[in-house]
Amino acid sequence: MPDTIVTGGEIPDNANEHCPGPESEDAGKADGCAGCPNQEICASQASGPDPDLPIIAERLSFVKHKILVLSGKGGVGKSTFTSQLAFALATDSSTEVGVVDVDVCGPSIPKIMGCEREQVHPAGVGWSPVFVQDNLGVMSIAFMLPDEESAVIWRGPKKNGMIKQFLRDVDWSSTADNGTLDYLLFDTPPGTSDEHLSVVQLLRESGITGAVIVTTPQEVALQDVRKEIDFCHKAKVPIIGVVENMSGFVCPGCKGESKIFYPTTGGAQKMCKDLGIPLLGSIPLDPSIGRACDFGSSFLDTCPESPAAKAYLDIITKIKQIVEP
Amino acid sequence: MSNHAEIGERLASVKHVVLVLSGKGGVGKSSCTVQLALSLVNQGHRVGVLDIDLCGPSIPRMLGVENYQIHQASSGWVPAYVDSDKQLSCMSIAFLLPSKDSSVVWRGPKKNAMIKLFLSDVYWGELDYLLIDTPPGTSDEHLAVVEYLQEWNPDGAVIITTPQAVALADVKKEINFCEKVGLPILGLVENMSGFVCPHCAECTNVFSTGGGEGLAKHLDISFLGRAPIDPNLVMLLEQEDKTLVPNVNDSEAAKEKTASIVETYQRCELSSIFSGIAKQLEETLGESATT
Numbered sequence: 065m066p067d068t069i070v071t072g073g074e075i076p077d078n079a080n081e082h083c084p085g086p087e088s089e090d091a092g093k094a095d096g097c098a099g100c101p102n103q104e105i106c107a108s109q110a111s112g113p114d115p116d117l118p119i120i121a122e123r124l125s126f127v128k129h130k131i132l133v134l135s136g137k138g139g140v141g142k143s144t145f146t147s148q149l150a151f152a153l154a155t156d157s158s159t160e161v162g163v164v165d166v167d168v169c170g171p172s173i174p175k176i177m178g179c180e181r182e183q184v185h186p187a188g189v190g191w192s193p194v195f196v197q198d199n200l201g202v203m204s205i206a207f208m209l210p211d212e213e214s215a216v217i218w219r220g221p222k223k224n225g226m227i228k229q230f231l232r233d234v235d236w237s238s239t240a241d242n243g244t245l246d247y248l249l250f251d252t253p254p255g256t257s258d259e260h261l262s263v264v265q266l267l268r269e270s271g272i273t274g275a276v277i278v279t280t281p282q283e284v285a286l287q288d289v290r291k292e293i294d295f296c297h298k299a300k301v302p303i304i305g306v307v308e309n310m311s312g313f314v315c316p317g318c319k320g321e322s323k324i325f326y327p328t329t330g331g332a333q334k335m336c337k338d339l340g341i342p343l344l345g346s347i348p349l350d351p352s353i354g355r356a357c358d359f360g361s362s363f364l365d366t367c368p369e370s371p372a373a374k375a376y377l378d379i380i381t382k383i384k385q386i387v388e389p
Numbered sequence: 390m391s392n393h394a395e396i397g398e399r400l401a402s403v404k405h406v407v408l409v410l411s412g413k414g415g416v417g418k419s420s421c422t423v424q425l426a427l428s429l430v431n432q433g434h435r436v437g438v439l440d441i442d443l444c445g446p447s448i449p450r451m452l453g454v455e456n457y458q459i460h461q462a463s464s465g466w467v468p469a470y471v472d473s474d475k476q477l478s479c480m481s482i483a484f485l486l487p488s489k490d491s492s493v494v495w496r497g498p499k500k501n502a503m504i505k506l507f508l509s510d511v512y513w514g515e516l517d518y519l520l521i522d523t524p525p526g527t528s529d530e531h532l533a534v535v536e537y538l539q540e541w542n543p544d545g546a547v548i549i550t551t552p553q554a555v556a557l558a559d560v561k562k563e564i565n566f567c568e569k570v571g572l573p574i575l576g577l578v579e580n581m582s583g584f585v586c587p588h589c590a591e592c593t594n595v596f597s598t599g600g601g602e603g604l605a606k607h608l609d610i611s612f613l614g615r616a617p618i619d620p621n622l623v624m625l626l627e628q629e630d631k632t633l634v635p636n637v638n639d640s641e642a643a644k645e646k647t648a649s650i651v652e653t654y655q656r657c658e659l660s661s662i663f664s665g666i667a668k669q670l671e672e673t674l675g676e677s678a679t680t
Contacts, residue, residue: 136445136492138414139414168528169412169525169527169559169562170412170413170414175555217528221497255444256444257497282623284447290489322620324620351593354553358597
């Protein structure tokens, strides 16, 4: 059955009576661990507090806001939203922005942000991110793959190792002109698994500002998104709010409005009301968005008159207001 | 190794095992798995659907069995039956969760154990097809299912994509995964390929078009077909009552009722496309429809 998330040294609620603690040397291996629902997880992790956590905290100490973009459901537009948020934040040249793409199996960010063929190189103080603009840096495993068609067939521990390297070894200080990186955005894969657990655990000491959760209106998506919200609660990640993407379609021919992904159970609006979470806004489907992503350009720059562009900007303004009151 | 032998025993009564893969999330793996299953059942076959997307199990809601109370018989866990003739069955972690909002936050080893359990302990009985719906990516779940099935020679994988480049990039990786693990690729489906505006009948390529077919040609993979976006299908997969024929463009019209989702699906325009896809699949596997 589903386990409690082990995010720190604290004893989980569902642990056995004589739990040695998830970070003990005996975690998962002590006699008292037999039968505990978390035993396998504890035994498969290295014991003792992670020595890299303080290093990561140090690396990210000059980052003002760390925002995770999550969903639970695939294909709702997490990467699209992360990239447009990054582009929009970086239009102010005094705002320094970084994007970390932790979708190890399907890293879309480089393509969407127009830096697909780049490679990363180690600099003296760590890896240098790829710069899309002077004030916008990106890190993704895509930059390390020999070719774009190679599958990354990694089990959890190897993925976790890569994510840790991103956080520990990337030197963001080159993006931080004035000694501050204003925003570090994390694009995540769908689900509630290794990558999500790793990011939350690795950022435990340095702190997460919050999560923006992306969904589409239909129940099939909301079902997965409610699980993601449950994950955030379990992992104590603050939720900034929910974005409802692909919310309605405007025909470019006749301008008639129609729905493709029906909000049969009330869409994100009802879900947010039921769960007491802010709805940041709704973005309609515009084929130009997909085209912009395929060509690696900023949709907000290429199609500023689109109703979707206005929706994006309204949501981004709200996020800034919440995060920097 | 004893659990692998149990898997072999379960699969001995299954004629064909087909994985449905993508690489990219949200392209319609689950909805295509369901449509393929419904089409095969309509063609007279007995089909099981195994949902190994442990974090986001969509199949039960789509098939209308999300309230199924899982139980065991002496022969194993009993899957949920979708129709009264028991031609279509389904197993998913969704049936094991205390509530449908509960997240499954498991690392790899625990996910692998669950998948092994599904393959060794579910009593499917005689099946013509076992379709396995997978999560996006090329990771633990995919490695696990291929590893556990390898001894029993699964027939292969159907790959789902949407037309745009961002999706194709992930799908190329999935195809590379299949090659690396020796899983035959039975064909590729290009989903969400165009949307016909209900007001003016103009087709807009919301997620571009042709990319999937182009990729299949380029990689010499069988192109099984192209499916446009159909809001009536979306509605069918969403609505709780699967016996109501959806008609989203005419909400005033009286709702036609059918006996089960198998029949309702036949009223959706996409059923003719997936009927063709199912037939192609059967030909590839050396079978023919029983009706």
